[in-house]
Every structure is written in structure tokens, then in C-alpha cells.
Amino acid sequence: AATTPNAWRWAAGSTSRVASWLKNATTATNTPATAMAVESRGHRGRQPKRRATKTTSSQRANPPRPNQRALQLPQARAAKRALPAEGVTCGHSSTCREASPTPATRAASKASKRRRRCMARHGTAFGKLEAFGDNARGMDIRVDQKAVLVGRQTLSPSCFALELACPSPLQAEPGQFVMVGVGSAADPLLRRPFSVAGVTPKERGTALQLLVKEVGKVTAMLRSLPLGSELAVLGPLGRGFDLASAGPRPVLVAGGIGLPPVLFAARELRRQGTEFAFFYGASSGPELLLRREIEEIAAGRVVFCTDDGSFGEHGLVTEVLGKRWQEGTSRLLACGPNPMLQALAALARERGVEAELSLEEPMACGVGVCLGCVVRLADGTYAPSCQKGPVFRATELSERW
Ligand SMILES: Cc1cc2nc3c(=O)[nH]c(=O)nc-3n(C[C@H](O)[C@H](O)[C@H](O)COP(=O)(O)OP(=O)(O)OC[C@H]3O[C@@H](n4cnc5c(N)ncnc54)[C@H](O)[C@@H]3O)c2cc1C
Ligand code: FES
Incomplete structure (x- = not known):
């Protein structure tokens, strides 16, 4: 017509x-x-x-x-x-x-x-x-879900866990993330990315678990919002860890607030019956989150390290992993600050194993439109981390992504 x-x-x-x-x-x-x-x-x-x-x-x-x-x-x-x-x-x-x-x-x-x-x-x-x-x-x-904040637990002076009740069933892979929007006003305008720490199917919808470190405006709002508040949740988004290719003896490495996707991967590997070792580093003892739960999930094969030596081994988690390296390690799965991930990529290259790294590049849209999160790949091209990642194999990335 x-x-x-x-x-x-x-x-x-x-x-x-x-x-x-x-x-x-x-x-x-x-x-x-x-x-x-x-x-x-x-x-x-x-x-x-x-x-x-x-x-x-x-x-x-x-x-x-x-x-x-x-x-x-x-x-x-x-x-x-x-x-x-x-x-x-x-x-x-x-x-x-x-x-x-x-x-x-x-x-x-x-x-x-x-x-x-x-x-x-x-x-x-x-x-x-x-x-x-x-x-x-x-x-x-993609369409936001209106999730309700139903639980919050303080884990350390700067970190807390959130439980969100999402109305529809969610299927998430370890390493995927959600974009969370707070408030209906124009400020804060952008949603913020948070890795999925766990999903539990409920009779109606899904309980979504996030671990958050307070660093700025939105994370401070998430800490003070009253229970029952509505949040906009977009996702799960991105590409997670390839657990099917993790091999018989993967090693999981988490640094600081890089814990959530690694913890989720540990739960999944445990459910599949795969043996793994867990290395977890933080700046100090009180910043090591959920220690007891990690010990249980990793069945004792866990090494804690702190930069100041106040708990576990003294030193950076990458140095401790290098010292305690075991032959037969099939793959590294890691999330943490960029310098830690770059050191792990170098270690994996040296030892001849593949590493899957969950990057935390700052993101604006989360769906591959703004190109604010691009990383440089080994072949010299660029890829949006929110779409092609946030989990990349170390061999896919350029040395300084
Ligand atoms: C894929 C992905 C998964 C993430 N998962 C988690 C998670 O599970 N838990 C969690 O606490 N945080 C996570 N982050 C980081 C989180 O998104 C930021 O901390 C958050 O956006 C900060 O929002 P804000 O408004 O509180 O701080 P802002 O006011 O926006 O910023 C405060 C400060 O934090 C810095 N900052 C913001 N984003 C990042 C970032 N991505 N990396 C390093 N510094 C940053 C800013 O430069 C600024 O200095 C993740 C980021 C990505 C990309
Ligand atoms: S955050 Fe917009 S393209 Fe990745």
C-alpha cells in the first residue's frame, strides 16, 4: 500500500x-x-x-x-x-x-x-x-528485565553480594555478564556491567547473584538501595568460558573482584565432576571474599594469596601460581585486573597451555553498538569485548590488548 x-x-x-x-x-x-x-x-x-x-x-x-x-x-x-x-x-x-x-x-x-x-x-x-x-x-x-533487589550481604569493607529476582527464566554461562541500570532518572544514564556470579532457577523466574565492589556512583547506589527496589537488568550477554574444552585438570585464577565469573565456573566444574585447582589473590585478608564457600567448592585444592601477606601466601597470585605450577594443567581460566591477566597470558605461553581470560574493559552499551570496549586481537584487528568476549583465549588477543 x-x-x-x-x-x-x-x-x-x-x-x-x-x-x-x-x-x-x-x-x-x-x-x-x-x-x-x-x-x-x-x-x-x-x-x-x-x-x-x-x-x-x-x-x-x-x-x-x-x-x-x-x-x-x-x-x-x-x-x-x-x-x-x-x-x-x-x-x-x-x-x-x-x-x-x-x-x-x-x-x-x-x-x-x-x-x-x-x-x-x-x-x-x-x-x-x-x-x-x-x-x-x-x-x-535487547529488552531489559525489571528485576527486584531481594537480598544483600556485606562480604568485606568494600564488597557485597546482591540477589536479584528476575521475572523470566535465565540461562547463563560462567563468564557472561549483565548490564544493570539503576533509577529512572537520566543520571546515571548508562547501565553498568557485572559478571554473573550464579543463577538459581526459581518457581517463577530466576535468582541472579552478583558480587559488587563499591568504586563509584552506581556501585554506591547498589549498596544503599532499599530491598524491594526495581533494577533494569539486560542480559546475560557476551561469550563465557568454554568449560567443555577445559580438559581434565583446569586451573582457575581470580584476582580481587574478578572472583564472580571464576566462582561461577568453579560451581559448574564441580557439578560436572571435573577436578580443578583454585588460586585466589587479593590485596589483603579481609578482601578475600567467600573463603569458606570456595574451600568447599574446590574440595581443598585452593590457594589464597595476599599482596601484604596478611592471609595465605605472600605475593601476587601470578607469582604463586608460577611457583606451584603442576605438570598436566590442561587450561587456565581467569578473571582479574589487566596486569594480572597479561602476566597469566605470558605464563600460559611459556608453559604451552591455553588460557581463557575474562576481560573487564569499561563498557557503555554492552551489545556491540558503541565500540567503547574494543580490544586488539592477535591478527591486528579489533573486536568489541562485550560481544566477542568478555572471555577471550589468550592466543586470540594481542600481547597488549
Ligand atoms: C564484563 C565486566 C564484568 C564486570 N563484573 C564486575 C563484577 O562482577 N563486580 C564488580 O564489582 N565490578 C564488575 N565490573 C566492573 C564494574 O562494571 C565497574 O566497577 C562499575 O561499572 C563501576 O560503576 P560505578 O558507577 O560505581 O563507577 P564509576 O563512577 O563509573 O567509576 C568509578 C571508577 O571505577 C573505574 N572503573 C569503571 N569501570 C571499570 C572497569 N571495568 N575496570 C576498571 N575500572 C573501572 C572508573 O575509571 C572510575 O575510576 C565488571 C566490568 C566488566 C566490563
Ligand atoms: S560496550 Fe558498546 S560496543 Fe561494547
């Missing part, structure tokens, strides 16, 4: 009319495009008045084309609005259940079905804007 001369003439009238036409395209009945579709299908409803105009043959042959830049934003908005809709109808009225009559509503209906399939398969909703033109093609849209 949108390519008929009347629709083009109407659309070409002004940029703002093009914008509002597209904005309403998924639901409205009072646009020429939808009205004509309704009419051609013989739908009995109130028909909008149509002005009788004469069209010359040259106008019919060359209908004016609306400005593509003006189309881009409203198309994306229309697609986004379509995604969360549970039941997309034709848009004739709120009770009409006829099949979608226009390309726009048909696309919205497909997007809604795709969203429900994604929720069922991955526990997260996303869609592609394929149906909405070249400008938006291939772009992922």
Missing part, C-alpha cells in the same frame, strides 16, 4: 508527516496506507475520508520518495515499540483479531513471535530490525 501514488504524495508532504506516519504504522488506522489496506480487504469499519485528487501519468510513473534519513529513526522506534507487545493485532480496533493487514503490522507480529521464542530459548528477549529497511538491518534489540 505504501508504494501507491496517493500514499507517496501524502508521505512526501512534509518530513514531520512522514515521521508520524511511520510512527503510527504498526497500530494506526487513520493513515492512507492502512486505510487503503483495510479497504482492499473489505474490512467493515469506519473509513477515513479520502480527498479526491487527480494524478498525472508522469506523477504515477515517478512517485516522490520520502527522505531516507527521516525514515530511519521512526522505523527503529516502530520496531522497538512492536517488540514488547504480547499480542499484535491488525490495529483496526482493540478487539479486532484479524491477521495483520499491512507490511508494518505483519513485521511487528513476526517480531513479537521471535521475542517469545527468544524468551523461551535464552531467557532474554531480542529481535532484529530486518523488516525495517537497510538502515536498521542486522541490529540487535
Whole structure:
């Protein structure tokens, strides 16, 4: 319907009319495009008045084309609005259940079905804007979940654990992360990335565990928010550890607040019955989190180290690992500050084993759009850490990523 001369003439009238036409395209009945579709299908409803105009043959042959830049934003908005809709109808009225009559509503209906399939398969909703033109093609849209803060436990002077009740079932791999948004105001504008420390399926939805270190605005808000507050949770996102290829004797290494993904991996390996050793380093004894739980999960094969020697072995975790290296180590799985990960990558190269490193590059969008988190790969190209990582094999990365 949108390519008929009347629709083009109407659309070409002004940029703002093009914008509002597209904005309403998924639901409205009072646009020429939808009205004509309704009419051609013989739908009995109130028909909008149509002005009788004469069209010359040259106008019919060359209908004016609306400005593509003006189309881009409203198309994306229309697609986004379509995604969360549970039941997309034709848009004739709120009770009409006829099949979608226009390309726009048909696309919205497909997007809604795709969203429900994604929720069922991955526990997260996303869609592609394929149906909405070249400008938006291939772009992922993910939808926040409204999670409720149900538990908080202080673990050290600067760190605490959070439990969030998410309404839908989540499936997460160790190493994946979620983007957490706090508050509805513009500040803080950006969501913040946090590694998944554990997920527990519940009767309704999922309990999501995060371990957080207070370093700035959002982490301070997370520490003081009252229980029962709503948070926006996007994810799980990114690529996690490849536990299936970890081999018979992997070694897990965590540094500071790099603990959450490594702890999650340890729980999974234990569940699979794989033996592993656990090295965990922090600046001082009180900053070593969840010591008893780690000892239980690692069945005693755990080495704690502190920079100041106040607990466990004295020294950096990478130095202690080098001294206690055991032949037969099949893979290193690690998360921590960049200097620690770079030292581990060098150690793994020296000993001829593969290392999987979970990077914590600062992120803004978390879905591969802003390119604020790119890392340099061994072949000289760059990859967004939020999409291709945050877990990379050491051999994939350049020496100074
Ligand atoms: C994939 C990923 C997983 C993460 N997992 C966890 C986690 O499980 N627990 C946790 O506590 N933190 C984690 N982080 C770091 C966390 O995202 C930041 O600490 C958080 O965004 C800080 O937000 P803020 O508003 O409190 O601090 P801001 O006010 O934004 O910043 C405060 C200070 O922290 C620094 N900072 C911010 N982000 C980072 C970062 N990624 N690395 C180093 N310094 C940073 C800033 O430069 C600034 O100096 C993770 C980061 C990534 C990328
Ligand atoms: S955070 Fe935006 S591309 Fe990775």
C-alpha cells in the first residue's frame, strides 16, 4: 500500500508527516496506507475520508520518495515499540483479531513471535530490525528485565553480594555478564556491567547473584538501595568460558573482584565432576571474599594469596601460581585486573597451555553498538569485548590488548 501514488504524495508532504506516519504504522488506522489496506480487504469499519485528487501519468510513473534519513529513526522506534507487545493485532480496533493487514503490522507480529521464542530459548528477549529497511538491518534489540533487589550481604569493607529476582527464566554461562541500570532518572544514564556470579532457577523466574565492589556512583547506589527496589537488568550477554574444552585438570585464577565469573565456573566444574585447582589473590585478608564457600567448592585444592601477606601466601597470585605450577594443567581460566591477566597470558605461553581470560574493559552499551570496549586481537584487528568476549583465549588477543 505504501508504494501507491496517493500514499507517496501524502508521505512526501512534509518530513514531520512522514515521521508520524511511520510512527503510527504498526497500530494506526487513520493513515492512507492502512486505510487503503483495510479497504482492499473489505474490512467493515469506519473509513477515513479520502480527498479526491487527480494524478498525472508522469506523477504515477515517478512517485516522490520520502527522505531516507527521516525514515530511519521512526522505523527503529516502530520496531522497538512492536517488540514488547504480547499480542499484535491488525490495529483496526482493540478487539479486532484479524491477521495483520499491512507490511508494518505483519513485521511487528513476526517480531513479537521471535521475542517469545527468544524468551523461551535464552531467557532474554531480542529481535532484529530486518523488516525495517537497510538502515536498521542486522541490529540487535535487547529488552531489559525489571528485576527486584531481594537480598544483600556485606562480604568485606568494600564488597557485597546482591540477589536479584528476575521475572523470566535465565540461562547463563560462567563468564557472561549483565548490564544493570539503576533509577529512572537520566543520571546515571548508562547501565553498568557485572559478571554473573550464579543463577538459581526459581518457581517463577530466576535468582541472579552478583558480587559488587563499591568504586563509584552506581556501585554506591547498589549498596544503599532499599530491598524491594526495581533494577533494569539486560542480559546475560557476551561469550563465557568454554568449560567443555577445559580438559581434565583446569586451573582457575581470580584476582580481587574478578572472583564472580571464576566462582561461577568453579560451581559448574564441580557439578560436572571435573577436578580443578583454585588460586585466589587479593590485596589483603579481609578482601578475600567467600573463603569458606570456595574451600568447599574446590574440595581443598585452593590457594589464597595476599599482596601484604596478611592471609595465605605472600605475593601476587601470578607469582604463586608460577611457583606451584603442576605438570598436566590442561587450561587456565581467569578473571582479574589487566596486569594480572597479561602476566597469566605470558605464563600460559611459556608453559604451552591455553588460557581463557575474562576481560573487564569499561563498557557503555554492552551489545556491540558503541565500540567503547574494543580490544586488539592477535591478527591486528579489533573486536568489541562485550560481544566477542568478555572471555577471550589468550592466543586470540594481542600481547597488549
Ligand atoms: C564484563 C565486566 C564484568 C564486570 N563484573 C564486575 C563484577 O562482577 N563486580 C564488580 O564489582 N565490578 C564488575 N565490573 C566492573 C564494574 O562494571 C565497574 O566497577 C562499575 O561499572 C563501576 O560503576 P560505578 O558507577 O560505581 O563507577 P564509576 O563512577 O563509573 O567509576 C568509578 C571508577 O571505577 C573505574 N572503573 C569503571 N569501570 C571499570 C572497569 N571495568 N575496570 C576498571 N575500572 C573501572 C572508573 O575509571 C572510575 O575510576 C565488571 C566490568 C566488566 C566490563
Ligand atoms: S560496550 Fe558498546 S560496543 Fe561494547
